[in-house]
Amino acid sequence: MSHIVFSTDPGWQPEQDNDRQQNSLFPDDGIIRLRRETKGRKGAGVICVYGIGPDQVGDVAKKLKKQLGTGGAVKKGVIEIQGDRLDQIKQWLEKAGFNVKQAGG
Secondary structure (H helix, E strand, O other), X not given: OOOOOOOXXXXXXXXXXXXXXXXXXXOOOOEEEEXXXXXXXXXXXXXXXEOOOOOOHHHHHHHHHHHHXXXXXXXXXXXXXXXXXHHHHHHHHHHOOOEEEEOOO
């Protein structure tokens, strides 16, 4: 299969690859998944929260950071909370009415 990688046409735009969007890390099934990650962070652990809708992600991140008194960020629709607070995050999300699962080890 061949596809255009480069074009000199000033109006040319690459085709959007829908397969990449559909093959995300976790399925969009309404379940919030929590995962502990350290890769690429120089050993500092964060808890990543996947599966929250794009309209709620900013509000939930803000409330989680305030409730836990910790830092964090939202990157590409994934909430990253600093520190190893998996149990506290899980409890807070369950109280907020989300269906939560722990992903990974």
